[in-house]
Amino acid sequence: MKRFAQLFAEIDANTRTGDKVEAMVRYFTSAAPADAAWAVYFLSGGRPKRLIPARRLATWAGEESDVPEWLFEASYESVGDLAETIALLLPNPTSTSDRPLHEWMDQHLLPLASIPEEEQRRAIVTAWNELDGTERLVLNKLITGAFRVGVSQQLVVRALARAGGIDEGVVAHRLTGGWKPSPDAYQRLFSGDTTDADISRPYPFYLAYPLDSSLETLGSSGDWQVEWKWDGIRAQLIRRGGETFLWTRGDELVTERYPEISEGARWLPAGTVIDGEIMPWRDGSPLPFAQLQRRTGRKTLGMKIRTEVPVVLIAYDLLELEGADVRDRPLEWRRAELARLLEDSRAESRMIISPVAVRGSWADVRAAHERARERSAEGLMLKRVDSAYGVGRRKGGWWKWKVAPFTIDAVLVYAQAGSGRRASLHTDYTFAVWEGASLVPFAKAYSGLTDAELRKLDGWIRRHTVEKFGPVRSVKPEQVFELAFEGIAESTRHKSGISVRFPRIARWRTDKAAAEADTLQTLRAMMETVP
Amino acid sequence: MLLDTTERGFYCAAGDFYIDPWLPVERAIITHAHGDHARWGCKAYVGSREGERVMRTRLGADASITTVAFGETFSRNGVQLSLHPAGHILGSAQIRVEYRGEVWVVSGDYKTEPDPTCTPFEPVRCHTFITESTFGLPIYRWAPQHETFAEIRAWWRNNAQAGRASVLFAYALGKAQRLLAGFVDAPEGPIYTHGAVERLNNDYRASGVALPATTYAGAMPRGHDWSGSLIVAPPSARGSTWLRRFGSHSTAFASGWMRIRGTRRRRSIDRGFALSDHVDWPSLLGAIAATGAESVMVTHGYRDPVVRWLHEHGMAAQALASQWEGEPEEDPVSAEEEREP
Numbered sequence: 022m023k024r025f026a027q028l029f030a031e032i033d034a035n036t037r038t039g040d041k042v043e044a045m046v047r048y049f050t051s052a053a054p055a056d057a058a059w060a061v062y063f064l065s066g067g068r069p070k071r072l073i074p075a076r077r078l079a080t081w082a083g084e085e086s087d088v089p090e091w092l093f094e095a096s097y098e099s100v101g102d103l104a105e106t107i108a109l110l111l112p113n114p115t116s117t118s119d120r121p122l123h124e125w126m127d128q129h130l131l132p133l134a135s136i137p138e139e140e141q142r143r144a145i146v147t148a149w150n151e152l153d154g155t156e157r158l159v160l161n162k163l164i165t166g167a168f169r170v171g172v173s174q175q176l177v178v179r180a181l182a183r184a185g186g187i188d189e190g191v192v193a194h195r196l197t198g199g200w201k202p203s204p205d206a207y208q209r210l211f212s213g214d215t216t217d218a219d220i221s222r223p224y225p226f227y228l229a230y231p232l233d234s235s236l237e238t239l240g241s242s243g244d245w246q247v248e249w250k251w252d253g254i255r256a257q258l259i260r261r262g263g264e265t266f267l268w269t270r271g272d273e274l275v276t277e278r279y280p281e282i283s284e285g286a287r288w289l290p291a292g293t294v295i296d297g298e299i300m301p302w303r304d305g306s307p308l309p310f311a312q313l314q315r316r317t318g319r320k321t322l323g324m325k326i327r328t329e330v331p332v333v334l335i336a337y338d339l340l341e342l343e344g345a346d347v348r349d350r351p352l353e354w355r356r357a358e359l360a361r362l363l364e365d366s367r368a369e370s371r372m373i374i375s376p377v378a379v380r381g382s383w384a385d386v387r388a389a390h391e392r393a394r395e396r397s398a399e400g401l402m403l404k405r406v407d408s409a410y411g412v413g414r415r416k417g418g419w420w421k422w423k424v425a426p427f428t429i430d431a432v433l434v435y436a437q438a439g440s441g442r443r444a445s446l447h448t449d450y451t452f453a454v455w456e457g458a459s460l461v462p463f464a465k466a467y468s469g470l471t472d473a474e475l476r477k478l479d480g481w482i483r484r485h486t487v488e489k490f491g492p493v494r495s496v497k498p499e500q501v502f503e504l505a506f507e508g509i510a511e512s513t514r515h516k517s518g519i520s521v522r523f524p525r526i527a528r529w530r531t532d533k534a535a536a537e538a539d540t541l542q543t544l545r546a547m548m549e550t551v552p
Numbered sequence: 553m554l555l556d557t558t559e560r561g562f563y564c565a566a567g568d569f570y571i572d573p574w575l576p577v578e579r580a581i582i583t584h585a586h587g588d589h590a591r592w593g594c595k596a597y598v599g600s601r602e603g604e605r606v607m608r609t610r611l612g613a614d615a616s617i618t619t620v621a622f623g624e625t626f627s628r629n630g631v632q633l634s635l636h637p638a639g640h641i642l643g644s645a646q647i648r649v650e651y652r653g654e655v656w657v658v659s660g661d662y663k664t665e666p667d668p669t670c671t672p673f674e675p676v677r678c679h680t681f682i683t684e685s686t687f688g689l690p691i692y693r694w695a696p697q698h699e700t701f702a703e704i705r706a707w708w709r710n711n712a713q714a715g716r717a718s719v720l721f722a723y724a725l726g727k728a729q730r731l732l733a734g735f736v737d738a739p740e741g742p743i744y745t746h747g748a749v750e751r752l753n754n755d756y757r758a759s760g761v762a763l764p765a766t767t768y769a770g771a772m773p774r775g776h777d778w779s780g781s782l783i784v785a786p787p788s789a790r791g792s793t794w795l796r797r798f799g800s801h802s803t804a805f806a807s808g809w810m811r812i813r814g815t816r817r818r819r820s821i822d823r824g825f826a827l828s829d830h831v832d833w834p835s836l837l838g839a840i841a842a843t844g845a846e847s848v849m850v851t852h853g854y855r856d857p858v859v860r861w862l863h864e865h866g867m868a869a870q871a872l873a874s875q876w877e878g879e880p881e882e883d884p885v886s887a888e889e890e891r892e893p
Contacts, residue, residue: 033813034823088690089864095857096691101814109691109811158813171817446818472818473791 024052025060025122026156032170041172045180055123058207065177065196068166069126072133073141075103075165081142082107085149101438104161111149111157118151126202130163175413185211193225193412223257223268224294224340224348227411229402229419236383239403239420246352246406247386248375249398250421251335252310252508252522253300254317258282258334258372260289261344269299278322282334285371292344293362295336296410297372302333307397309510309551311520334372336363338410348410352418355410393424394551399507400424426505427547428527430538432460433500436482437493447482447494448475450526452504454517456541460498463517463544464506469526478529501533502526509548519544554649554656554680557873562658562682566651567631569598571658574875581633583660584644585610585725588877598626600635602671603643605755606725622671638662639673640829641726642756648676656680657843661876663828664835665697668733669726669761675842682872683840685853686830687808694808694832701734704825707804708740712780717801721821724748724786726829729756729763731806732784736764739782744769746785746794769797790821808832837861852876 031044045064049057083093088110100106120129129148133141145164152160162168178196182189195210239245256275259266265286267276276283279299289295301308301316312330316322339359340348347355360374378401379389386401393400400423408418431452438447449467453460470478478500485497508522519541555562561573561580569579576593583589585606590597592611599607601619608617620626622645625634635645640661647658657678664673694700704720711718722728728749735743743766745753750768757763769783778798787805789795795803803821808828810816816824831839836858840848848869850858855871862869 033817036820036822086690092690092857092861095854096689099689099854100691100812105813106691109693472820475818 022118022120022122022125022152022156022159024048025056026153026159028060029159029170030155032172038176042176042180042183045172045177046184049181049184053121053123054204054207056121058202058204059122059126061177061181061196061207061210062200062202063163063168064170064172065174065200066169067200067202068168069131069163070134071166072130072164073145077138077141078107078145078161078164079103081145082110082149085146086110086112098438102167104165104167105158107161108154108158114150114152114157116151117153118148123204125160126163130160133164181210187211187213189412195222220261220264221259221266221268223259223266224296224346224410225412226255226257226270226296227338227419228414229404229421230414230416232403232420232422236386242381242383242386244406245386246356246404247378247380247389248337248402248404249378249393249396250400250402250423251298251300251307251375252399253298253307253313253335256297256299256334257340258286258289258293258295258297259341260286260293261291263291267299275299278316279332279334280322281327281332281371288366289362290343290366292341294339294341295334295359295372296338296340297334297336297375299332300335301330302373303331309397310508310522311510311512335375336372337375340410351407351409352404353406390422390424397551398424423507426507426523426527427509427521428503428505429454429543429547430501430530430533431464431504432498432535432538433496433502434460434462434498435493435495446475447479450502452502452524453498454539454541454544461517461541463515463519463541464504464521464524466502466504466524466526469505470529474529498535501530501535501538503528503530509544509551511548517541517544519548554651554654555658555682562874564628564631564649564651567628567633567649569628569631569633570594571647571649572660572876579628581635581647582607582645583638583647583658584641586641586661588875589660598633600637600643600645602637602759603641603645605759606642606752609751609755610725622674636676637671637674639664639667639670642670642729642759642761644670646674646676648678654679656682657845658682659684659839661686661830662839663831664839665694667730667829668736669729669756673839675839677844679845680847680849681840681843681845682849682851683836683858684830684876685836685850685855685858687828687832688836688850688854688858690833692808692811692828692832693834694811694826694828697827700825700827704731704734704804704806704827705740707802707823707825708782711802712741715779715800717778717781717783717798719783719785719795719798719801719803721785721787721790721803721805722749722807725752727806727827728784728786729753729761730829731827732763732766733761735782736762739764741780741782742767744772744778744781744783746783746789748786749784790819840867 028044028048032041035041083090096110097106148160149157178189178193182192192210255270257268265276265283267279267283269275301313316326316330336359339355342358363372363374379385390401403420405418411418431454433450434453435451436447437449451462452464453462482496486494487497488495504524505527506521506524510520512520555564560570560575560577562571569581570577571581572583572589573580574591578595580594580597582597582599585603590607590610597615597617599619601621604619620635622635622637625632632650634648636648638644638646638660640663644660646660649656655678657676661684662673666672708718722731743764745766745768747768747770753763753766783798804823804825805821806825806827808826808830810824811826848862848867849872850869851872851874859869859871
């Protein structure tokens with residue numbers, strides 16, 4: 022645990038990506054595989070099933086620190102992170118422990134879920150008393166499952182690849198999908214034999230960069246395949262050894278959640294992997310993303326919702342054919358094979374090959390871009406016809422070209438303090454537009470301001486608070502912000518009757534007074550421009 | 553009441569004087585030279601002799617400043633006054649006010665940890681104690697300062713090994729000199745300072761405080777090699793073009809707020825060292841108890857939690873509004889004062 026806490030501190034203390042990777046490489050090359058396996062698991066966002074409710078930890082920490090509940094709450098409000106609040110409040114430890122991370126996990130923490138509360142308490146208090154500040158913080162985070170340290174999956178992959186002297190793509194592949202921490206699994210990450218047995222594993226997704234120069238710089242338009250950019254859930258459909266797996270880009274296995282797609286995949290030949298987008302789809306056109314969201318949260322899927330929100334897989338690409346990795350073949354070839362596959366199989370009704378939006382000159386491509394919103398698309402995807410299917414976000418072969426977002430001027434009405442890096446700073450905002458003489462809240466936004474602006478706005482919020490409701494403050498409706506968002510749809514879940522997609526702050530309109538902000542009518546008019 | 557809150561600050565009607573007023577007044581008794589306590593524009597100031605030079609630098613050559621030694625009693629209209637060390641920065645004082653047998657003490661800002669750059673804090677018995685509460689939550693508990701200094705040294709050493717400069721942000725008055733004094737024996741390399749820090753270093757040295765050799769960074773020629781050196785600068789220099797000259801460097805901030813991970817991370821600095829010139833939670837409660845006060849007034853900081861805690865422990869306490877800021881999370885010194893000389 023000491024070594025892992027030290028790694029945590031090193032990563033946490035560095036703002037440079039290179040230094041974070043270096044720290045991980047040092048750890049992976051020196052730690053025992055049993056410990057390193059758990060480190061990989063946590064650093065890449067793994068979280069064990071909840072072992073102890075966070076509330077219970079808070080109560081025990083309060084009792085051990087002789088801090089009454091109200092004072093614990095006041096401390097937590099100031100820190101913004103429960104695991105850290107506990108670590109800071111507890112009295113200094115009276116002993117130390119050299120127990121390695123895997124022993125903590127296997128023998129002490131994982132068994133906690135199945136023992137009575139009194140024993141849990143004894144175990145935790147004993148643990149707290151033998152760990153110093155950072156170790157305690159790490160322990161609390163392991164237990165509460167909120168382990169976030171500011172490294173992306175990609176950086177962990179990079180560090181592992183460097184530590185093991187193997188290709189990043191191989192490591193990424195081996196880490197994708199249901200990776201379980203064990204010394205064997207850890208050592209297998211570095212195995213020279215790359216024919217991995219696990220039939221469920223998806224390939225790492227290839228992601229496009231936003232187009233950052235003019236179309237003409239891309240060369241001849243004939244070298245590019247232009248598709249619509251859909252706003253659904255990116256996923257890989259895997260058919261291997263008589264089984265079907267549907268993985269999202271967020272590494273979630275959703276085979277059961279979209280039975281239409283997985284059942285249709287039964288007709289695909291063995292050894293097929295298709296990259297695509299799960300889309301709510303009816304009568305040949307997409308439904309708003311909000312409709313899909315109605316399905317994503319559900320544990321059980323009734324016929325009603327399946328009928329109301331049918332889904333399809335828009336097939337983008339073919340990654341594996343007859344058991345062979347074909348990602349290095351040119352896109353043209355992959356697409357032709359994909360088309361043949363979908364025609365041959367009866368899966369067609371639930372899988373639609375991503376239509377080519379336009380063929381022609383760059384001027385035609387521009388015209389298609391103008392029409393994207395009418396097609397309920399987010400924009401265009403440009404893919405070189407000879408491009409391989411790469412790993413991660415790489416420049417060159419694929420570009421995404423989104424349509425300009427909707428924008429509207431709205432008034433800040435509520436603010437709430439953030440958590441973690443943004444603790445004790447009001448960074449979560451609610452915005453409203455006018456309906457007659459009253460302001461109707463319609464969107465929340467968290468991002469878009471610089472750190473300096475955040476602090477300035479925080480100061481303003483503190484000085485102009487009208488009322489406090491727990492952590493939420495209502496503020497004087499004076500500050501106007503230009504919000505940008507991608508989509509807009511009717512919603513019965515919002516008071517305004519409208520839900521917007523990916524709202525964020527585009528600009529702080531210090532030049533505008535609240536009265537000059539937009540109205541609900543403007544939003545409704547925008548909704549009508551979308552099919 | 554011996555002292556009342558007025559729109560200009562805490563006022564003693566019997567003695568006709570203010571303590572650390574926030575607007576100009578005739579007569580101001582000053583706890584210490586930080587900008588939120590010693591403001592410009594008063595007709596006459598009284599402060600500690602130890603702090604004379606830094607007060608002069610902050611208040612200007614024309615200000616009328618009278619100084620008294622710690623413990624020396626003087627009187628105004630029958631009100632007995634004396635200044636007692638507060639251990640916050642050079643010359644910082646608690647102000648004891650006695651009238652007809654009733655004793656009040658205004659703490660100003662204070663810490664009970666030893667600090668080689670100022671006279672250590674001394675508890676003063678009183679009936680009413682007006683205390684700061686900048687770090688008045690139990691999450692604020694300082695590690696022994698030798699540990700924090702060791703961490704800073706290790707950071708500096710590691711940067712030097714990596715061929716980087718170390719830029720340490722600290723408030724120009726007080727914190728900067730306390731940090732420097734920590735390196736008076738065997739610094740890890742050359743030490744440079746921002747102009748705002750260097751000017752106050754001179755005041756500290758002239759007041760008899762031992763500091764290591766420092767050089768004003770602005771005096772170095774273009775193309776100077778900064779790797780391995782330590783640069784002490786006020787927090788306002790963070791993110792400024794002034795930093796560009798140092799080439800590859802690591803940044804750190806020394807402040808009590810750095811005890812919290814979130815406050816450090818959102819600043820995008822490499823390291824945070826939790827070193828404060830204010831009392832932490834246990835020292836605050838200890839200091840309050842040591843005064844033997846019957847009544848405690850809690851000002852700038854986490855007033856409400858401290859008041860509630862004192863109530864729950866059977867003490868008479870109340871929150872008191874003031875415009876003092878304690879250890880601001882942002883920069884306490886105005887841009888005017890931070891300008892390069």
